[in-house]
Amino acid sequence: MNSPPLLLLQQSLPPISPTENLIQLKTPLPVHNSIPGTRTPVSSSSSSSSSLSYIRACAGKTTRRVGGGRRGNPDDYHATLTALNSKGRFPRKSLGQHYMLDSEINEQLTAAANVGEGDVVLEIGPGTGSLTNVLISAGAFVLAIEKDPHMATLVSERFSETERFKVLKEDFVKCHIHSHMSSLLASIEPSSADSRYAKVVANIPFNISTDVVKQLLPMGDIFSEVVLLLQEETALRLVESSLRTSEYRPINIFVNFYSDPQFICKVPRTKFFPQPNVDAAVVKFKLKQPVHYPSVSSTKSFFSMVNSAFNGKRKMLRRSLQHICTPMEIENALGNVGRPATSRPEELSMDDFVKLHNLIVKV
Missing domain, CATH: 1.10.8.100 (rRNA adenine dimethylase, C-terminal domain)
Known part of the structure; x- marks a missing residue:
C-alpha cells in the first residue's frame, strides 16, 4: 500500500547488520525518481547489494572510468540512504537537511564549476558525501564545512583513506572561511594561474541560501566560481529579476556588483530525501575580482x-x-x-x- 513520503521521517532507518547475509532494510526506502506521494518496498537482495556497494565506496574501491574521467559509486540513491541508515540518522529539519539522491545532479554541479585535477573546492554541508565523492573523483581537494557533528563524523570516516578531503565541524555562516581558504591555498603550490583561486560547489540548506550568497560573493580574491543548488524561487530571483518588477531588490544589485550570475538548470524536488515542498535549481556565480568591481568610493x-x-x-x-x-x-x-x-x-x-x-x- 502506498504511503506518503512524510511517514519516512517518522520511522527510524534500521541499522546495517554486521553480517553480510543478514543485511536487510526492514523499512522500505523511497523509490528513486518516484512519483510524489508514493513509495515502493525494496527487496532484501537489492538492499544487500546497495549496502555492500556503499561499504566498498567508503573504502575507495568502487570507481570506474566514464568518458576518460574517474567517477565514484554512481548509486547515490542507495549510498545516501544506507549512510544515514548506518548511523541511525534522521535528516534534521532545523538544519534544512535534504540529501541529493541523483548522481547526475552532482555531476552537473561539478561540471558547472569546471572542476578538474588539482582544483581546491569548498563544499558547504557535505552530508553523506555524495557530492564530495564526485568532486574528489574529478581530481579536486575538498574542504567541507559541516555544522552537524554526526554528519561530519560520517563523511570524515567515508573519506578517511584519501588525502584530498578535510572536514571542519563549524557553522558556515559563523566561521572565518576567508582565513581558512587563504591558509589552504597558501599551502598548495599552484599548478597554474587559475589554481590560485578556489571554487565553491555545494548543495546548501535552503534556509541559509541568502546568507551564504552574501558571504561568498565578495570573495573574488579567493574564489573564481560559486556553484550552488538553491531553491528554484530563490535562484530565479537572484539571476533573472528585472527592473520594474516586485522581485527586484537590493540583493540583485549585490549579486551583479560582485558576480556574473547564470541559471544552469532546474532540479525536481523528487531528487531529494526527504522531499522538500519546492523544486530546486543550479546557479553559477562567476565572481569578479576586486579590480573589476564597479567603481565606487566606498x-x-x-x-x-x-x-x-x-x-x-x-x-x-x-x-x-x-x-x-x-x-x-x-x-x-x-x-x-x-x-x-x-x-x-x-x-x-x-x-x-x-x-x-x-x-x-x-x-
Missing part, C-alpha cells in the same frame, strides 16, 4: 544607500534618500544619470545606482 556607503532606497520602495528616491542630501540635489543627480526626477528604486539598474552614489555621497 562599497559600504554604496550598499547603505541602495538599502535605504529600497526601504522606501514605493517612495521616490528624492524622498527616501533625503537623509544623504537635499531632494533638489537628488533630482539633479538623477538627471545626470539620465533618469527622471520622480524615479523610484526599482527603476534604476546597478550602473545607475553606482553613478547616483558617486554624485550624491561624499565619503
Whole structure:
C-alpha cells in the first residue's frame, strides 16, 4: 500500500547488520525518481547489494572510468540512504537537511564549476558525501564545512583513506572561511594561474541560501566560481529579476556588483530525501575580482544607500534618500544619470545606482 513520503521521517532507518547475509532494510526506502506521494518496498537482495556497494565506496574501491574521467559509486540513491541508515540518522529539519539522491545532479554541479585535477573546492554541508565523492573523483581537494557533528563524523570516516578531503565541524555562516581558504591555498603550490583561486560547489540548506550568497560573493580574491543548488524561487530571483518588477531588490544589485550570475538548470524536488515542498535549481556565480568591481568610493556607503532606497520602495528616491542630501540635489543627480526626477528604486539598474552614489555621497 502506498504511503506518503512524510511517514519516512517518522520511522527510524534500521541499522546495517554486521553480517553480510543478514543485511536487510526492514523499512522500505523511497523509490528513486518516484512519483510524489508514493513509495515502493525494496527487496532484501537489492538492499544487500546497495549496502555492500556503499561499504566498498567508503573504502575507495568502487570507481570506474566514464568518458576518460574517474567517477565514484554512481548509486547515490542507495549510498545516501544506507549512510544515514548506518548511523541511525534522521535528516534534521532545523538544519534544512535534504540529501541529493541523483548522481547526475552532482555531476552537473561539478561540471558547472569546471572542476578538474588539482582544483581546491569548498563544499558547504557535505552530508553523506555524495557530492564530495564526485568532486574528489574529478581530481579536486575538498574542504567541507559541516555544522552537524554526526554528519561530519560520517563523511570524515567515508573519506578517511584519501588525502584530498578535510572536514571542519563549524557553522558556515559563523566561521572565518576567508582565513581558512587563504591558509589552504597558501599551502598548495599552484599548478597554474587559475589554481590560485578556489571554487565553491555545494548543495546548501535552503534556509541559509541568502546568507551564504552574501558571504561568498565578495570573495573574488579567493574564489573564481560559486556553484550552488538553491531553491528554484530563490535562484530565479537572484539571476533573472528585472527592473520594474516586485522581485527586484537590493540583493540583485549585490549579486551583479560582485558576480556574473547564470541559471544552469532546474532540479525536481523528487531528487531529494526527504522531499522538500519546492523544486530546486543550479546557479553559477562567476565572481569578479576586486579590480573589476564597479567603481565606487566606498562599497559600504554604496550598499547603505541602495538599502535605504529600497526601504522606501514605493517612495521616490528624492524622498527616501533625503537623509544623504537635499531632494533638489537628488533630482539633479538623477538627471545626470539620465533618469527622471520622480524615479523610484526599482527603476534604476546597478550602473545607475553606482553613478547616483558617486554624485550624491561624499565619503
